Amino acid sequence: EVQLVESGGGLVQPGGSLRLSCAASGFTFSNYEMNWVRQAPGKGLEWLSYISNSETIYYADSVKGRFTISRDDAKTSLYLQMNSLRVDDTAVYYCARGDSGGWYYFDYWGQGTLVTVSS
């Protein structure tokens, strides 16, 4: 069974940093692209970042230069380093597995971790 479990969320002050983790199991992690998607309170879904199994990386403009995605295939884990956090970064952050066929969809999602940016 595919499982994605996020951790690392919490309360942080504006301008601060946080590192999210996503522990994957139930599939061959190194074979799959991975993504981060967030959802602000009461709002819709926003794709943030992608990392391929060969570590090609893309970011949404809203987080480019502030967030860094990375992966550790040996630990079957995905990470999101978030710097210069702003109040509008407050959201539930989901890791999501990308499909293996190049169709650009997300076939499995974690349960999410809440990040609150507030003074």
Added chain:
Amino acid sequence: QSVLTQPPSVSGAPGQRVTISCTGSSSNIGAGYDVHWYRQLPGTAPKLLIYGNINRPSGVPDRFSGSKSGTSASLAITGLQAEDEADYYCQSYDSSLSDSRVFGGGTKLTVL
């Protein structure tokens, strides 16, 4: 505002059929990129409902169907049930942005 446009809400009575539209542009749906649909029950993570415009993952009942034409796509739900009450999101790829996966703003389905 979202790159893909969905109605904020739709509603229907149990047993009825409802459709949710998803309108894009020539750089995403109109460029031939596939549309995918997710369902998000209250307080839970999104779950894949339809992929590649018309395909259902294993376990998704055939009451759910997708279609795509031109710059738009639709999700249809037949035989509406109380447990279908949820938020529904469409998603595609947009070539005008930095390798962006893009979402619709979401549609709240209310079962009357």
